[in-house]
Amino acid sequence: MNAGVILAVAHNQPVMKLLITNGTIIRWNAQHRVEQLEQHHVLIEDNRIRDIVAAVPTNFEPDETIDASGCAVIPGLINTHHHLYQSLTRCLKPVQNAKLFDWLLGLYEVWRRVDFEAVKLGSQISMAEMLLSGCTTTNDMFYVYPRESDVKAEAVIEGAAELGMRIHAGRGSMSLGRSKGGLPPDDVVQDEKVIVKDCERVIEKFHDAKSYAMTRVDLMPCSPFSITFDLLKETRALGKSRHVLCHTHVAETEDENKFCIEKFGKRPVDYLASADWAGPDVSWAHCVCLNSEEIKLLADTKTAVAHCPSSNMILGSGIPPVCEMLKANATVGLGVDGSSSNNGAHVLAEARQALLLQRVKNGADSFTAEDALRIATLGGARLLNRERELGNIAPGFAADIAIYDLNTVEFAGAAAQDPLGALMLCHSPRAKFVIVNGKAVVKYGQLATVYLQGLVTKMNDLVKRRFR
Ligand SMILES: [Zn+2]
Secondary structure (H helix, E strand, C coil): CCHHHHHHHHHHCCCCEEEEEEEEEEEECCCCCEEEEEEEEEEEECCEEEEEECCCCCCCCCCEEEECCCEEEEECEEECCCCHHHHHHCCCHHHCCCCHHHHHHHHHHHHCCCCHHHHHHHHHHHHHHHHHHCEEEEEEEECCCCCCCCCCCHHHHHHHHHHCCEEEEEEEECCCCHHHCCCCCHHHCCCHHHHHHHHHHHHHHHCCCCCCCCEEEEEEECCCCCCCHHHHHHHHHHHHHHCCCEEEEECCCHHHHHHHHHHHCCCHHHHHHHCCCCCCCEEEEECCCCCHHHHHHHHHHCCEEEECHHHHHHCCCCCCCHHHHHHCCCCEEECCCCCCCCCCCCHHHHHHHHHHHHHHHHCCCCCCHHHHHHHHHHHHHHHCCCCCCCCCCCCCCECCEEEEECCCCCCCCHHHHCHHHHHHHCCCCCCCEEEECCEEEEECCEECCCCHHHHHHHHHHHHHHHCC
């Protein structure tokens, strides 16, 4: 590649300027405390934020202006755990009331029917729902590669690019089939050599290590009960050598703890740690069933947690010790988890769920609206090792912003008291505008990048034909 030519083209391209005017800006100050600026303006150049000002400089001539009068303007929300394809099987009737292992056993039978087109469509439905809720960056762990299927990581990555969503696409995996003592049926797990080779291929083809990258590839073996120890170690070594993040499920239920003690003689956290699965480039989803030593291990190793309250509640998994984790200074991000367990993907509503669930256990003053916004923005950015470019509205940060109209029935009265409190304590409607990487992908509460109703119709047809 001739870098000189690329630079010359970039230099000649005009800078696109976007102005967000007259909003109530809710952002983080240098001490990472929430700060509210009334009637301020956000100046955006190309894909990043140039400044936040009380008066727009006369020499800033925007190509596009968004009027945010009467709106809250917050950092784009970050979703740190998902299985996007699972909207194909949300509300599947036979498992609506099942706990994790039974729920999985029922779903594997349906998930073995996935192919490229189904995964792409299901993923786009999940991402569309998230974008409309104000989420700008998502994780995805896609781990079901049935033997006869044409599915590839491209299904999710292409889907995200078409919608304009920032993604950490996880090359997920399962290698421990039922015949070897694992939970999934043998025909939905893959050979370990095939998995490692494809992880390398996907990193090579799609991982963008540069700042403000729209697509990164992370490695995401599914769980201790669907992966061999050798594959865990090998995947982690690959992640370290290629400088990509590693993410897996850990300690989601007491059944999982029991399974690991019986099969490996260790609790899941010890098992993962013994495979080198801890560190600032590692995150664990759920962590519902942790003891105090395990929380200390998280904090000491700077391993991050993706907290998924709705999923934990729907599957009856328990209440994760999030307040204890935060008290120990561990990094906690927010996740909606797959659409088959959450059944929804509204990330702002999920922040409210986090607040409610911690209060059930720890009392009314244990988890504030600010805490909820923190895990949904800063915590997620830190989990993704991107705290200098995502999760805040500040000069130099990526232009990822969610804008909510406060003049709605859901917020009436509340927004006049406290806009942040309204966002986190009231029932949230859709975002009015959502900016990802400097581009408005949601305008007036509608997706601007794809024809959503077309996707919805296609999705309902497909589910009726193949995923019931
Ligand atoms: Zn999950």
